[in-house]
Amino acid sequence: MAGVEKGPDWDEICKEFEAYLERCGQRFTKQRQIVLKAVSFAGTHMDAEEILQQAKKIDSSIGFATVYRTLQLMTAGGILAELNFGGERRSFEVVGGGSEHHDHLICTDCGAFVEFFDSEVEELQERIAKKLGFTLTGHRMDLYGNCVRGENCPRRRKQ
């Protein structure tokens, strides 16, 4: 069943990151909290620039280095996933903190963006991996298409 994703729970995600940091003997500093807050803020994927801007609203002294270092940590800790949509710059989205896994559907005309979850896809992927002799640990699936708005789409990029 295709449906809409559930957002991450702040407390849970916070706890998760803190636990990861502790496991690595690292500290859950003010800046790391701010970056975490910044990246969960939008509820969708953001690139480093956007995350920095958001973080700066909370503490303007934060710099790129801290943001990048924190993003790396959070990705390693399974709090964030890294996304790359064709040609665009690297971006990140929350996958920890009880946020449900989802895939993406992107309109190539206007950039409209839908996140969805489909259990059939998940099962099928398991079966495929198994058949090919792999133990599945993760996946990403991006669908590209044109949204219903078609030629009337206000954000349409090309005619």
Place this chain on the structure above:
Amino acid sequence: MAGVEKGPDWDEICKEFEAYLERCGQRFTKQRQIVLKAVSFAGTHMDAEEILQQAKKIDSSIGFATVYRTLQLMTAGGILAELNFGGERRSFEVVGGGSEHHDHLICTDCGAFVEFFDSEVEELQERIAKKLGFTLTGHRMDLYGNCVRGENCPRRRKQ
């Protein structure tokens, strides 16, 4: 059914690129042929550096600029698809010239790489896109997992 992909046919892919260039009022130059040859050579994805090296074997005077410009053209023309596997540098693979579409399965331990095609996946994706009000034009699906070789894998990166 999961299976192995079919490689591109050189004549067909050549014709396809030439037709695209003609449509855009551009020329099918010697260098563009060489880059095309270079990227179809390996039969799998290659990054710009690898493509340049391959191209230089045919004509050592070719430079990065030409390679990048040509890759961009070929991607726009639907001859190549751009790939980004987590964190690694951008790479490209042939999707035109009658090469069959496929998805990827990557071992996160050793980098083992399998290309597969599964018609159930294709159908399912169509259904999902339709349900969400999109006309599907393309997709990519990457599965991550651990290959059978497990701890005995000679190329294993981490213990």
Place this chain on the structure above:
DNA sequence: TTCGCTGCAAAGGATTTGCATTCTA
């Protein structure tokens, strides 16, 4: 007091661009 963390600035790497020259239709 120690060791990790931060911010700054500089370094690094990949990709793109400007320009004079060369090539192709």
Place this chain on the structure above:
DNA sequence: TAGAATGCAAATCCTTTGCAGCGAA
């Protein structure tokens, strides 16, 4: 011959790193 395409080098853009000072256990 005109407009494109090329190769070089310089410029950009994104990301990482080095380092001195700051902060938390």
